[in-house]
Amino acid sequence: MLSEQLREDIFSWEGIMTIGVITAFMIIIIGNSGCIDSESTDKESKTIKVSGAYALYPMMVVWADEYQKIHPNVKIEVSGGGAGKGMADALGGVVDMGMVSRDIYPEEIDKGAFYVSVAKDAVVVTINSENPVLDELNKRGVTREELVKIFITREIKTWGELVGKPEIKDEIKVYTRADACGAAQTWAEYLGDYTQEDLTYGADTGIMYDPDLAGAVARDKYAIGYNNINFAYDIKKESFVEGIRVVPIDLNENGKLDEDERVYGTRREILQAIENGIYPSPPARDLHLATRGGFKGETKEFVRWILTDGQEYIPENGYIQLPSEKIKAESNVLESGERT
Amino acid sequence: MNFRTIEENIFKILMFISLIAVMGSLIGIMAVVLIKGGAALSIGMVTTPPESGYYLGGEGGILNAIVGSVYLASGATVLAFFISIAIAIYLQREFTSSKAAGIIRTSLDMLWGIPSIVYGVFCFIVMMYLGIGTCLLAGIIALTMIEIPIMTRGMDEAIKMVPPELKESTYVLGSNRIETAIKVVLRQGLPGITSAVLLAFGRGIGDAASILFTAGFSDHIPASLFDSAAALPTMIFFLSALPSPEVRDRAYAAAFILLSIVLLISLASRLLTNKFSRYIIK
Amino acid sequence: MKILRAFISMDSRRKKVVITTKLMLAASALVCALLFVIILILFSGSLPLLKQESIINILFSSFWNPGKGGFGLYPIIIGTVYVTGIAMLFSVPVSILSSIYIAEYAEGRVRNIIKSFVDVLAGVPSVVYGMCAIIVLVPLVRDYMAPFLGATSTGFCILTAGMILAIMVFPIIISICVDVFRAVPNELREVSYAIGATKWETIKHVVFRAAFPGVSSAVLLGFGRAFGETMAVCMVVGNIPRLSSSVFEPGTTLAAFIATNFGEMMSVPFYYSAMMLMALILILVVLIFNIIAKIIIRKSYGGGGR
Numbered sequence: 001m002l003s004e005q006l007r008e009d010i011f012s013w014e015g016i017m018t019i020g021v022i023t024a025f026m027i028i029i030i031g032n033s034g035c036i037d038s039e040s041t042d043k044e045s046k047t048i049k050v051s052g053a054y055a056l057y058p059m060m061v062v063w064a065d066e067y068q069k070i071h072p073n074v075k076i077e078v079s080g081g082g083a084g085k086g087m088a089d090a091l092g093g094v095v096d097m098g099m100v101s102r103d104i105y106p107e108e109i110d111k112g113a114f115y116v117s118v119a120k121d122a123v124v125v126t127i128n129s130e131n132p133v134l135d136e137l138n139k140r141g142v143t144r145e146e147l148v149k150i151f152i153t154r155e156i157k158t159w160g161e162l163v164g165k166p167e168i169k170d171e172i173k174v175y176t177r178a179d180a181c182g183a184a185q186t187w188a189e190y191l192g193d194y195t196q197e198d199l200t201y202g203a204d205t206g207i208m209y210d211p212d213l214a215g216a217v218a219r220d221k222y223a224i225g226y227n228n229i230n231f232a233y234d235i236k237k238e239s240f241v242e243g244i245r246v247v248p249i250d251l252n253e254n255g256k257l258d259e260d261e262r263v264y265g266t267r268r269e270i271l272q273a274i275e276n277g278i279y280p281s282p283p284a285r286d287l288h289l290a291t292r293g294g295f296k297g298e299t300k301e302f303v304r305w306i307l308t309d310g311q312e313y314i315p316e317n318g319y320i321q322l323p324s325e326k327i328k329a330e331s332n333v334l335e336s337g338e339r340t
Numbered sequence: 341m342n343f344r345t346i347e348e349n350i351f352k353i354l355m356f357i358s359l360i361a362v363m364g365s366l367i368g369i370m371a372v373v374l375i376k377g378g379a380a381l382s383i384g385m386v387t388t389p390p391e392s393g394y395y396l397g398g399e400g401g402i403l404n405a406i407v408g409s410v411y412l413a414s415g416a417t418v419l420a421f422f423i424s425i426a427i428a429i430y431l432q433r434e435f436t437s438s439k440a441a442g443i444i445r446t447s448l449d450m451l452w453g454i455p456s457i458v459y460g461v462f463c464f465i466v467m468m469y470l471g472i473g474t475c476l477l478a479g480i481i482a483l484t485m486i487e488i489p490i491m492t493r494g495m496d497e498a499i500k501m502v503p504p505e506l507k508e509s510t511y512v513l514g515s516n517r518i519e520t521a522i523k524v525v526l527r528q529g530l531p532g533i534t535s536a537v538l539l540a541f542g543r544g545i546g547d548a549a550s551i552l553f554t555a556g557f558s559d560h561i562p563a564s565l566f567d568s569a570a571a572l573p574t575m576i577f578f579l580s581a582l583p584s585p586e587v588r589d590r591a592y593a594a595a596f597i598l599l600s601i602v603l604l605i606s607l608a609s610r611l612l613t614n615k616f617s618r619y620i621i622k
Numbered sequence: 623m624k625i626l627r628a629f630i631s632m633d634s635r636r637k638k639v640v641i642t643t644k645l646m647l648a649a650s651a652l653v654c655a656l657l658f659v660i661i662l663i664l665f666s667g668s669l670p671l672l673k674q675e676s677i678i679n680i681l682f683s684s685f686w687n688p689g690k691g692g693f694g695l696y697p698i699i700i701g702t703v704y705v706t707g708i709a710m711l712f713s714v715p716v717s718i719l720s721s722i723y724i725a726e727y728a729e730g731r732v733r734n735i736i737k738s739f740v741d742v743l744a745g746v747p748s749v750v751y752g753m754c755a756i757i758v759l760v761p762l763v764r765d766y767m768a769p770f771l772g773a774t775s776t777g778f779c780i781l782t783a784g785m786i787l788a789i790m791v792f793p794i795i796i797s798i799c800v801d802v803f804r805a806v807p808n809e810l811r812e813v814s815y816a817i818g819a820t821k822w823e824t825i826k827h828v829v830f831r832a833a834f835p836g837v838s839s840a841v842l843l844g845f846g847r848a849f850g851e852t853m854a855v856c857m858v859v860g861n862i863p864r865l866s867s868s869v870f871e872p873g874t875t876l877a878a879f880i881a882t883n884f885g886e887m888m889s890v891p892f893y894y895s896a897m898m899l900m901a902l903i904l905i906l907v908v909l910i911f912n913i914i915a916k917i918i919i920r921k922s923y924g925g926g927g928r
Contacts, residue, residue: 207861548852549852
């Protein structure tokens with residue numbers, strides 16, 4: 001059926017290269033599917049899919065790693081996307097569990113959302129490391145009222161206005177999250193009876209995803225934004241992420257930062273402050289894992305492990321453990337499948 | 341007299357500026373991608389999957405995305421090929437009336453224009469209805485839907501150019517429509533068909549909107565059709581705005597690879613077209 | 623039954639023809655049906671919201687706050703119009719002028735090189751465009767263009783999105799226009815030269831006029847592409863659904879909005895419907911532009927295809 005010429009062409013160098021490349025792909029595909037896999041185990045391998053809030057993402061990655069070490073036949077896929085995506089994916093049955101960094105809404109419960117709380121972290125205010133009034137801010141902090149005027153009402157328009165130096169005319173550029181997420185909702189709740197849309201309405205730019213928001217603030221000198229702790233503080237270096245500084249909040253509103261309000265230097269400090277209740281909740285909040293109906297099978301095993309052995313990994317990874325009574329209560333909820 | 345020449349010269353200058361704008365944009369894009377991506381590319385980047393703590397500056401490369409993209413685009417191109425070639429052959433006069441062919445071609449043109457995010461949303465709805473999670477299969481199906489109009493259009497053009505006399509002479513010799521289609525028409529249209537396939541592949545490997553919700557994202561290399569899969573375009577989308585330069589480098593490396601693939605396809609299309617022209621009876 | 627008996631009694635060659643033909647028909651029918659299925663599903667998904675609020679309210683209200691029952695799509699629609707408008711404003715003149723040069727003035731090798739450039743531009747994935755926009759255009763707008771015109775901007779704004787979109791649309795318009803110009807019969811040009819017109823006058827009065835329908839349809843197709851572009855736009859447009867008063871302010875487009883907010887739809891009732899409605903609007907607008915483009919071609923060039 002193949003003519004002389006066609007045969008000649010197929011065997012020319014281009015033809016051989018193309019055939020070679022295609023064959024290589026086939027080998028990779030087949031090999032990876034486990035058919036020629038010499039290490040295939042007897043047990044069927046299970047996959048657990050997790051998606052959602054960036055707040056929980058670093059912790060979940062650690063948990064997945066440690067769990068997979070103990071259970072090598074389980075594969076855990078973790079992706080981000082924001083709390084909104086996590087909930088939507090969980091309710092849609094598209095993932096096994098969604099990471100949610102805000103309160104679960106009643107409408108979501110009506111749709112079958114079931115959740116357990118597993119850890120705690122917080123949202124902090126971030127600015128660029130080359131901000132013109134960085135030193136002043138470190139001395140005086142910002143009050144909640146001022147933050148409302150910056151983020152929501154936009155009454156405070158320049159950095160100079162904020163610190164009482166009208167000669168500094170650089171405008172404040174407000175960044176927020178474009179994707180539906182827990183960080184924005186939590187931050188809006190802290191500022192008052194606001195929602196993420198109120199934050200969006202007042203902002204100058206919406207950026208998708210938590211780490212990208214930090215990235216945008218890091219590249220704009222006059223920016224202000226907000227992040228989960230673990231994307232504002234660098235995990236490895238115990239200091240701030242490159243180009244970012246965290247703005248201290250003047251909690252007692254006396255116009256300056258007192259000793260006990262100076263907790264923003266390192267991640268350890270601020271975690272301590274959250275645990276002690278100095279840093280308020282919100283913007284600190286519980287982190288949840290949600291699913292539709294109830295946790296089943298391998299996923300339930302994994303969550304059970306998170307609530308027991310997994311808890312030991314929490315402090316060193318930049319989170320706060322929930323109090324042990326709460327964890328016990330959550331374990332009961334997990335087992336019974338009901339939340340009273 | 342002078343006025344006419346002045347007008348001509350003004351427009352010549354404007355045309356020149358426009359041309360510079362167009363070529364300059366491409367050169368600019370290539371420069372950014374090649375410089376940033378080239379700096380980030382290394383053997384390790386291309387051969388290791390990412391390790392944990394990816395977003396936060398963990399170790400590892402982008403092998404998960406490379407393999408994911410190859411699976412997604414190849415799977416989609418193969419599926420689309422069979423459907424497209426069937427449709428393209430069917431559009432000939434031997435098989436359908438011009439009315440029916442008109443309807444089919446119009447539908448294809450409409451499908452060609454649909455933004456890829458709509459395909460992604462549609463596939464996601466179907467996935468939710470069927471209870472399937474984000475997976476390679478869903479991504480492949482979404483990409484197939486995008487590739488079919490592109491591929492069919494190219495193949496249709498190629499097949500339309502086959503001279504009817506050629507086909508008539510085969511019918512006279514007793515061939516039936518299918519035999520003619522496979523043995524003669526496809527041979528004759530081979531250059532056009534190859535370019536259509538390559539073009540569709542290029543589009544499939546670069547598209548992000550459709551696989552955003554359907555293929556998901558994963559740090560692992562997909563081992564089965566029901567695993568989530570990372571892909572080069574989604575990797576660029578997620579990582580190019582991150583604060584840590586090492587992590588951004590991965591996005592740049594992915595962009596470099598994608599751009600190289602596009603250039604290779606352009607080149608291959610040209611080369612193969614020339615080579616396969618030998619089979620055409622002129 | 624009769625058909626089955628007839629089929630079994632055919633010889634094997636004929637059987638092959640019948641089976642293959644039916645398969646091809648199935649494939650074609652499937653693809654035609656796909657279009658309707660997509661529209662149908664999007665429409666049925668939007669029904670809950672459409673029953674709840676009047677379509678006028680949805681399309682023209684500026685109140686977007688789904689948590690509080692506000693589903694005004696107006697800012698998003700206007701944002702889409704702005705971004706697409708700016709893209710076309712930059713792209714159409716540049717593309718047409720370039721096409722004229724490529725088709726009429728450039729010689730063999732030069733033309734081939736430029737055509738290769740345009741082909742490569744057409745193949746670059748949209749995320750790569752978006753990435754380059756973040757690296758180059760955002761600082762450009764923020765640090766140079768906005769201050770130059772006395773405004774402040776984060777660089778993530780309608781202008782930036784429009785600019786990168788313009789570059790993405792170049793190859794579409796250029797490739798179609800070049801083909802259209804080259805298709806104008808040479809006799810027309812000869813006649814024009816014969817009565818003493820210069821090359822430019824010929825182009826302006828004869829070639830362009832003859833090619834006008836094709837050029838219009840190219841522009842419409844480019845518009846459709848720009849209208850539906852998602853990734854590059856959502857990376858740089860700022861993603862704030864708000865009526866903007868200047869191009870340096872952020873905005874959002876239908877496609878970008880769907881991409882960014884697709885996650886939230888489960889929590890708020892009707893959010894899902896609103897998303898479906900946005901996707902439906904997207905697909906319908908693009909379809910309308912494509913249909914108009916086709917009608918223009920058909921009317922002027924007398925039926926395509928056979």
